[in-house]
Amino acid sequence: MKISLNIRNRYILIGDLILIIFSIIFAFALRLELVETFVNYYQSMLWMVAISIIVRPIIYYYFGLYRRMWVYASVQDLKVIIFAVTLGSGIVSTAMLILFNNHIFYAFPRSVLIIDWIQSLILIGGIRFSLRLFAESSISNKGRNKQALEKKVLIVGAGDAGALVVKELQRNPQLNLFPVGFMDDDKVKLHQQIHGIPVIGTLKDIDKMITHKHIDEVIISIPSAPGNVVRMVADVCRKRHIPFRTMPGLFELLGGQVSISRLREVDISDLLRRQPAHIQDELIGSILTTKKILITGAGGSIGSELCRQIARWNPAELILLGHGENSIFETYLELRESFPTLKIEAIIADIKDGNRIDQEFEQYKPQVVFHTAAHKHVPLMEKNVEECVLNNIQGTQNILRACMKHEVDRMVLISTDKAIRPVNVMGATKRIAEMLVLDAAKKAKKPYSVVRFGNVLGSRGSVVPLFKRQIAHGGPVTVTHPEMKRFFMTIPEAVYLVLQAASLGKGGETYILNMGEQVKVIDLAKDLIRLSGLEPGKDIEIIYTGVRRGEKLSEDLWNQGRKFSHTQHPDIFCEVGEDKLQGKELSQIVSDLVHFAHDGNPIAILDLLDKTIPDANIRNSPIHELLDVDR
Secondary structure: OOOOOOHHHHHHHHHHHHHHHHHHHHHHHHHOOHHHHHHHOHHHHHHHHHHHHHHHHHHHHHOOOOOOOHHHOOHHHHHHHHHHHHHHHHHHHHHHHHHHHOOOOOOOOOHHHHHHHHHHHHHHHHHHHHHHHHHHHHHHHHHHHHOOOOEEEEEEOOOHHHHHHHHHHHHOHHHOEEEEEEEOOOHHHOOOEEOOEEEEEOHHHHHHHHHHOOOOEEEEOOOOOOHHHHHHHHHHHHHHOOOEEEOOOHHHHOOOOOOHHHOEEOOHHHHOOOOOOOOOHHHHHHHHOOOEEEEEOOOOHHHHHHHHHHHOOOOOEEEEEEOOHHHHHHHHHHHHHHOOOOOEEEEEOOOOOHHHHHHHHHHHOOOEEEEOOOOOOHHHHHOOHHHHHHHHHHHHHHHHHHHHHOOOOEEEEEEEHHHOOOOOHHHHHHHHHHHHHHHHHHHHOOOEEEEEEOEEEOOOOOHHHHHHHHHHOOOOEEEOOOOOEEOEEEHHHHHHHHHHHHHHOOOOOEEEEOOOOOEEHHHHHHHHHHHOOOOEOOOEOEEEOOOOOOOOOOOOOOOOOOEEEEOOOOOEEEEEOOOOOOHHHHHHHHHHHHHHHHHOOHHHHHHHHHHHOOOOOOOOOOOOOOOOOOO
């Protein structure tokens, strides 16, 4: 096989051959008197040289030492060098000892082998890392000449992520961003240097340092930073009229590489970040790795994020099922681009079609199913009651029947806080869907479970896009009541906790995610206005439209009278207690609801939902405008 090397690596190969010969000769010279070396040991020395220049380059090539850009040499590259040199020396040593024992030559000092191994590590590694030092020196010299033209950047966070950001800035001088210093609350790091950049103060000193160091931009490089930290930095920068960017949060970075290209503008999700709980990846991996996994509603906000996070666990196959061809196709393309070796199937199917769902389960035989497909737009479903029942209830029933028939190992339903004491059709249908899953778990004796959480930021139809649209149009921003509160969570965090809850399920549990404290919607609106560079009440007016009849000022995540228990994950709780409605009685009610839906009888549906679901109050709720959201 012809080995093709680029010109730079050809020179490295030639250098290696010279260093191999030099190392052996010098090893013999160190061990013996120079004259004695050539008189009595030249035969063994020549054999060692001959074997080394044949064996070692082949070993080095196998380990990729001639296929790397050594100007970017890292600790991982150093490990490869150590392995390659050690293996090469081991093979050469073995060959030399075999030849010596077979009397091919008679004088051979075996300590030469150790001396040569040590020298080879120094020489082979040295020639490569000298290239990196030379490259960094060149960049540094260029940087000193360009500093006057560069923007001065303050890095908030002197951890691993901050170090990576600085390294990227130093390697890419064309970005014209010069890191001046780090800010970090870890006192141990103060006055230390990372990649030549000092830690110059704590977070409380940011305002002072922006002025003192004439900072042009601030980068927040703490993926685990809670929202109050991001908010504090953003407020200081906004007051000083300094642009600021952030690294995505920890849950957004799951399965991704941290790099300068991942920096983005601070958005509302960053201000609502919570301190991430301990990540128990081993549990998630146990239910996903090498499994066939089907996700319904894979083109939706939650479904597509589930696909992204599941894909990194190397499932045997990822099956995307959805009704909207465009959204499924977009998710498919993104996954294919990010995970080119992953086996992915895209299915366009309606969960209301039981026969079609059964056929797809028969063909693909999934082992794990995440059921996210649902109609969720509250006002829209008030005007389309029959469709909401058919999709959210009958569709869930079809998925469960297929899971039980084809012996799916694990099934998870994504539910909503609106299923508790429901005041709208969407919440009521999701409550019935929850009952169906828990009833199926009993029948199948398998880990079928429900995961319930509140609003997710950035999902389709959420309040954030509406507020952004109102701000873009110059206002006003409409909020129903100054005390209106809602739970909010970012999509990546919600999905991570869904996977964590799924890994805990034994069968028949309703898991509730810790959504943190409820957030006032008025505060959310004000934050969005400020992030747009405007001032609430001054540039953008906020008006109150009044609480709608039947609307709750705050949400619930579990049923009144029910207890909840802690799980092994601090951000996941399990609801204790059972629904009275189950078995044949539940089947009959579902059958009646589906029958009323097919007959086009929404009044009968509302009556039965109110009668069936504990604390439901749907009939008394008005039909909202289509653009109404929880605000």
